Amino acid sequence: MIVTVTPNPSLDRTYEVPSLDRGEVVRATGERVDPGGKGVNVSRAVAAAGRRTVAVLPLGGAPGALVADLLDAQGIEVAPVPVAGATRSNIALAEADGVLTKINAPGPELTAAEQEALLEAVRRRSRGADWIACCGSLPRGLAPSWYADLVARAHTAGVRIALDTSGPALLAALRAGPDVVKPNAEELAQATGRPLATVGDAVRAAQELRGLGARAVLASLGADGQLLVDGAGVWFGAARVDSVRSNVGAGDSSLAGFLLAGGTGGRALASAVAHGAAAVRLPGSVMPGPHDLDPAAVAVTTEIPVDRPLAEPVP
Ligand SMILES: Nc1ncnc2c1ncn2[C@@H]1O[C@H](COP(=O)(O)OP(=O)(O)OP(=O)(O)O)[C@@H](O)[C@H]1O
Numbered sequence: 110m111i112v113t114v115t116p117n118p119s120l121d122r123t124y125e126v127p128s129l130d131r132g133e134v135v136r137a138t139g140e141r142v143d144p145g146g147k148g149v150n151v152s153r154a155v156a157a158a159g160r161r162t163v164a165v166l167p168l169g170g171a172p173g174a175l176v177a178d179l180l181d182a183q184g185i186e187v188a189p190v191p192v193a194g195a196t197r198s199n200i201a202l203a204e205a206d207g208v209l210t211k212i213n214a215p216g217p218e219l220t221a222a223e224q225e226a227l228l229e230a231v232r233r234r235s236r237g238a239d240w241i242a243c244c245g246s247l248p249r250g251l252a253p254s255w256y257a258d259l260v261a262r263a264h265t266a267g268v269r270i271a272l273d274t275s276g277p278a279l280l281a282a283l284r285a286g287p288d289v290v291k292p293n294a295e296e297l298a299q300a301t302g303r304p305l306a307t308v309g310d311a312v313r314a315a316q317e318l319r320g321l322g323a324r325a326v327l328a329s330l331g332a333d334g335q336l337l338v339d340g341a342g343v344w345f346g347a348a349r350v351d352s353v354r355s356n357v358g359a360g361d362s363s364l365a366g367f368l369l370a371g372g373t374g375g376r377a378l379a380s381a382v383a384h385g386a387a388a389v390r391l392p393g394s395v396m397p398g399p400h401d402l403d404p405a406a407v408a409v410t411t412e413i414p415v416d417r418p419l420a421e422p423v424p
């Protein structure tokens with residue numbers, strides 16, 4: 110079982126627009142609503158693979174009720190922690206040329222009692238879990254050390270923990286020794302304070318995160334693919350994608366793929382890459398199921414193309 114924790118979930122609204130014209134009324138040609146937040150997406154991908162998952166998350170107000178209903182309709186077990194503030198709505202504006210602009214709201218502030226209830230729900234629901242995946246930004250009220258605390262609690266309970274977050278929350282959690290962290294290129298650059306221009310730069314940054322405490326680093330590099338750096342070595346994986354529809358949630362799908370395949374080694378990296386590639390072929394944050402995957406298009410190697418320039422370098 111894979112338990113996910115999303116401290117700041119969202120109702121994800123995607124509007125398809127011909128193009129963005131600042132200051133004008135822009136008429137959408139299509140819209141969709143998805144239950145969102147990074148851990149929620151991991152649960153959606155795990156459930157799509159037919160595996161058991163429980164999504165632990167605070168939910169409040171009408172948007173929170175809608176998130177719960179949408180997850181229920183997808184057959185995903187939810188452990189909701191009721192909160193007074195309304196769950197946020199995040200907006201994605203998808204232009205016809207493929208450019209996507211995302212607006213993420215701050216979300217409600219959690220009171221001390223709500224924070225305690227969330228920790229208690231994680232403790233109760235993660236008994237006997239194979240993995241806890243803690244994902245996304247922290248809402249106001251939660252200290253940057255919140256994920257670090259969760260890592261320590263998971264290890265005391267004998268459960269492995271994967272973490273996908275950024276900034277001070279990531280840096281604080283590294284010191285607690287998470288089993289795997291999943292930064293993207295920007296988060297790697299931010300955590301190390303250095304630009305990323307090549308695959309080699311990304312390997313060095315991932316190794317630095319291991320030096321800070323992470324046991325393994327699954328680094329997602331957008332169109333360039335993914336790296337896995339752990340105590341056994343370094344793997345690089347990539348898949349060809351002919352047409353990209355939406356990259357929202359591609360990282361979450363990748364993390365789900367990684368955990369579904371055991372969460373360690375080259376086989377798990379191949380699954381992560383297959384899930385990332387499948388996610389970008391689907392609209393909005395739709396998570397792929399087994400029938401969407403194309404494992405034959407994935408290549409994983411230990412011969413790292415260190416000098417390869419990144420398609421999207423981080424200055
Ligand atoms: N343009 C693309 N072409 C091919 N594969 C892609 C592309 N964009 C993303 N992917 C696949 O999806 C994975 C995750 O993408 P990315 O690095 O953008 O994650 P992310 O920034 O964490 O995304 P999110 O936060 O929206 O979940 C990539 O490592 C890659 O395998």
Ligand SMILES: O=P(O)(O)OC[C@@]1(O)O[C@H](CO)[C@@H](O)[C@@H]1O
Nearest residue numbers: 119145146147199213245246358
């Ligand atoms: O604001 P955060 O927590 O960093 O990210 C939230 C979010 O952008 O992440 C998911 C895609 O990865 C979306 O479902 C959601 O809107």
